Amino acid sequence: MDLQVLTIMIVVGATTADPGDYQVYPSVPLPYQFNYAVHDDYKGTHFGQNEKSDGNAVHGSYNVALPDGRKQTVDYTADHYKGFVAKVSYDGVAKHPAKYGPPITFQQSGGGGYH
Structure with missing residues (x-):
């Protein structure tokens, strides 16, 4: 019952709210x-991005x-006429191990928790 009353109060409050209470932002782009970059040699994580827009089109990498x-x-x-257009490139040569070892597994210690 309380949930129904709360729902009705929210609906009534939303329909009677003064539109002047909300700030309207112009639709001018x-x-x-x-830009950002992450360079973590310990984990081997290296990535980054840069992007700019003139308000009409977006250019980035x-x-x-x-x-x-x-x-x-x-x-x-990306823009409103051509959509999203991407060019993918790769630097370097792919290196794969000559031999693959057994999978790495982790054992859980007694008691059901990790220590």
């Missing part, structure tokens, strides 16, 4: 620019170090 030793880069553009 705004230019922006950002992102890259990631792949497990096989190559670097993958995606250069892209």
Whole structure:
């Protein structure tokens, strides 16, 4: 019963709210620019992105170090006419181990929890 009363109160409150309570933002596209990079030698994590927009089109690039030793880069553009267009490229040569060993497994110690 309480849930029904609460639902009715929310619906009534939303329908009677004054539209002047909300701030309306103009629909004018705004230019922006950002970039970031992560370089963690301990974990082997290397990736980054940069992007900029003039308010009408977006241009950017992102890259990631792949497990096989190559670097993958995606250069892209996006707008309301052509949509999202990407060009993918790879730097380096893929390296794979000559031999594969047994899978790495972790044993759980007694008591059902990890120590």
